[in-house]
Amino acid sequence: MAHTPENRDLKAELTHDHVGLTDTFAARRYFRKFEKITAHLARVAATMEVERRLSKTDVALIGSYVEAIGRTFQALAMKYLMTGRDTGTFFGSLAFDAHESGFPVCRELMTMANDAQQAERHLSGMMAVADLKAEMIRTIVGELKIPTKLQFALSQRLYYESLLRGGLFWAQNDPQAVWLGEAGQDRRLYQLHWAVYDSQINLPTIYLMELEDTGRTALPKDQRRWPEAQSHLMAQSMAGLKLLTIAQGFDADFDDLHPKRLRRFHIGPMYSSAYTRQTGPIRQVLENAHSPEGEDWTLAWTVEELESERVEIQKSGWFGKVEREIFALDPFTGRGVDTGATRTERAVILPQRPYQVLAELDPPGFRDVRKFVVSPQGRVLSYR
């Protein structure tokens, strides 16, 4: 089936906006940029906590995911540190989605998971860091050569070490439960949180769900329901699905779990005049800003929120009764049906120079977007 011409075209089309970073300095600059951006993200989350838009638990959870994203980027930076140099080994380059994402493609994270399984085996056959460094000095002093191959070996060693250390953001990060309290008799309140690296839009997506549990056993201790719920949520975590679809499906499949509030955070896309192709006003903003290296980016950040409005009791089978949630949709003129959410809030995070240009141009699409302006010193200012 894979040999027909139609299939080939479709395959090529689906990967047409995946771009390889083959230049050494371009690749390193790309990773440096992300290191900065993830540092800013944590501060933006803290600002939101001060404004009471996020609770303390939310910020802690989101913060840990953002840190994990940072660690994933560090690991990838190590893996591809020697991109574009002749290391004597056939080695690929980082593929990232240059169109409406700016993040590495999902396959990179899947490959990383694959590498992680074999990390220990690789490390056992490698020289220790100190030995590699000593060998490098010997090559530099003795043979008067740049020790490219040793550098490559060391970068791979550090990559596998960071995989073993863990705490990374994987393509799938399975749900975990945080106990929030009692919501009434035999009703436990939990916050579930999980995250995926969405393979369609190539962006990290964080999900937070508050639910009430009326089961006999507490959900995280229930050997039957908890694994089922986990795999159900992971299989449904797609950017293509509206929150309403996810929440309704979950509500229907689990009679004694009642999702009350579901939030989804899309981290990205990242726009950068140097790396990504973008359309619309953001392109002009970035081009007009002529920012120096490291300040020529914009990161979008979208929060979708769905709340339960009321509960209806329905018959289930001959004798049983179950609660079904009716969710509140966006009250403004039926747009809720389109978005499938109660509220959608967009924000952009950008350095001072691009913001200046954005404020001057004042494109209509950006008026109701929240703007977080970050300075190199780490100060975060928020504008409407």
Next chain:
Amino acid sequence: MADFDAQIRKSQEEVAEAQSKISELTSRIETARQKLATGGDIAIDIENASLEDVHAHTELMNANIAELIMGLDDVTTAFSKDFDEMRNKTGWESFVAVFSKGKSDSLRQERMRTASIDDKLQDLIGKSDVIVKLLEGQLNILNTQKEKVEGNLSETLDDREATVGDLERTRAEIQGMDPKIIELENKISVEQDAAARTKLETQLADLNTKYNGLVQQEQVMLAKSQTLERYIEKGKTWIDSLQNQAATQLVLINKLQTDTKQRVVLYDALSKSLKTAQQQDVAHRINEIGVQTDQEAQAAMAGIGSATNARMADMLEAHEDHMVFARKVLEQKAKADERFARRFQKIVEKHDKNLYGA
């Protein structure tokens, strides 16, 4: 996937054997070089370094790896089974449909919600990674061997240059001696005094000895230069062959990586678009009314069924709309395919006609 694992093991063994043969040949060429340095006779060593054996084996190994790559196609047919399952109803669901269409549909929907091909994608990446590692190992060996032989060869070329220089010098010396000998012979023929004649004859004898010595030296040098030439020929052929093999490895790696890259994206897109079909505006309207009647669910399901197809078409059109055309990817893919087809036409034919073991 026992077949695949078995085939991987078989390929690994063959790669190991091919590698040992390759290094054996290189080491033979190196031993010859060492013998040469100590002035031993290397003619036999060179004749022994037969390339045919190595070639036959490498071909076998490459064919096997190519089949392994084709075998991945068979692994991927498992995906299409999954997709079919996502599209169609199971036996139980069809049975339930006889009594209640709504119940059957909601069963199918529930199954769709938990369906996931992520494990399989991970498996695909893992398997193709194993093959790539295999090929990369082989490529590395080939490259280091090539470097070794090349270094060896350049030394030998220097040697041969020196030998040829010596040879020419000896020849010039021999030629330079000719007039001296003729002159002496002429002198002897006209000399009357016996004592002087004897002296001249002794001189001539000395000269002749020296001449003969030089001629013998010339012969030895000629033989050495010829041996070196043959050694160089062998070495050159070996480098050529190593280069060809390395090119083959690169073609295989290229083909495999391009294919896997695109497959992962394609399968992922397909499974997700199948799942997205579950959300239709009809389905959302049901939110307000609650799950009222089977009828409405039926309407939704009918819509979703046709929406699955429409969704695929939409997806393609959307891609076309904002497509910044990346010709490079297409060209690279075409090139990789063409190179692959050229090199492995026979295996492809066999695979397509399913003539294994025929």
